[in-house]
Amino acid sequence: MSSKGNATGSRVTLHVVSSLDGFIARKDNSVSWLHANGSIYEAGVSISEEEAAIFVKAIDCYVLGSRTYEHALELGWPYGDTPTVVVTGRKLPSTRKSVEFCSGDLKTLLDEKLAPRYRNIWLVGGAMLCQRFLELGLVDEIRLTIAPVLLGDGLRLFGGSLTEERWNLKNVVAYKNGFVELSYSATG
Numbered sequence: 001m002s003s004k005g006n007a008t009g010s011r012v013t014l015h016v017v018s019s020l021d022g023f024i025a026r027k028d029n030s031v032s033w034l035h036a037n038g039s040i041y042e043a044g045v046s047i048s049e050e051e052a053a054i055f056v057k058a059i060d061c062y063v064l065g066s067r068t069y070e071h072a073l074e075l076g077w078p079y080g081d082t083p084t085v086v087v088t089g090r091k092l093p094s095t096r097k098s099v100e101f102c103s104g105d106l107k108t109l110l111d112e113k114l115a116p117r118y119r120n121i122w123l124v125g126g127a128m129l130c131q132r133f134l135e136l137g138l139v140d141e142i143r144l145t146i147a148p149v150l151l152g153d154g155l156r157l158f159g160g161s162l163t164e165e166r167w168n169l170k171n172v173v174a175y176k177n178g179f180v181e182l183s184y185s186a187t188g
């Protein structure tokens with residue numbers, strides 16, 4: 001169950017990919033560095049397409065900020081037909097059946113709209129929306145994937161002011177492509 005936000009059995013997992021120096025996008029928003037090939041880390045694991053598909057199927061809903069949404073439309077939609085909630089105060093044109101636009105207080109959105117409908121909720125960016133979810137104590141798990149690259153500049157992961165809070169390390173997976181996934185659960 002969400003350890004902080006609600007009592008419906010739903011969980012919010014924040015997932016982002018960061019560079020080694022803590023950026024989630026270049027200044028011009030580009031994320032091509034996510035796909036750059038480096039050397040193979042022999043001791044790492046790789047996952048098959050089937051395994052990835054099974055994993056993604058278990059996600060009930062994606063939540064994203066409007067800027068991430070607009071960027072995803074430009075780059076190629078990565079969320080398939082999974083229900084996707086875009087947080088925005090603007091009136092954006094509807095693009096896909098699976099997309100719903102929401103605004104207003106994030107805790108109310110989670111408690112009244114998302115948690116009753118979805119169990120496995122994935123908050124997938126961007127920095128601004130993730131920051132707000134963390135500030136409000138609405139995240140149960142952080143999955144931080146570190147890409148093996150220094151960017152030097154860009155959009156900071158968790159750039160605002162967060163208060164000190166300890167998280168529990170739950171899992172570490174190192175992949176053959178040099179990416180490392182760190183999973184933490186909230187202590188609350």
Ligand SMILES: NC(=O)c1ccc[n+]([C@@H]2O[C@H](COP(=O)([O-])OP(=O)(O)OC[C@H]3O[C@@H](n4cnc5c(N)ncnc54)[C@H](OP(=O)(O)O)[C@@H]3O)[C@@H](O)[C@H]2O)c1
Pocket residue numbers: 015016017018023024025029030031064065066067068069071087088089090103104106124125126127128129130132155
């Ligand atoms: N590396 C990764 O894993 C990763 C993941 C996701 C995104 N990204 C990158 O991150 C960039 C976008 O991130 P971003 O931080 O600029 O924007 P964002 O978090 O995607 O979107 C911010 C927008 O969300 C809306 N919003 C509504 N209520 C909000 C609230 N309470 N708190 C915060 N936002 C609220 C606002 O939209 P309105 O102005 O429409 O009201 C705000 O401008 C893109 O370049 C994307 O490619 C990287």
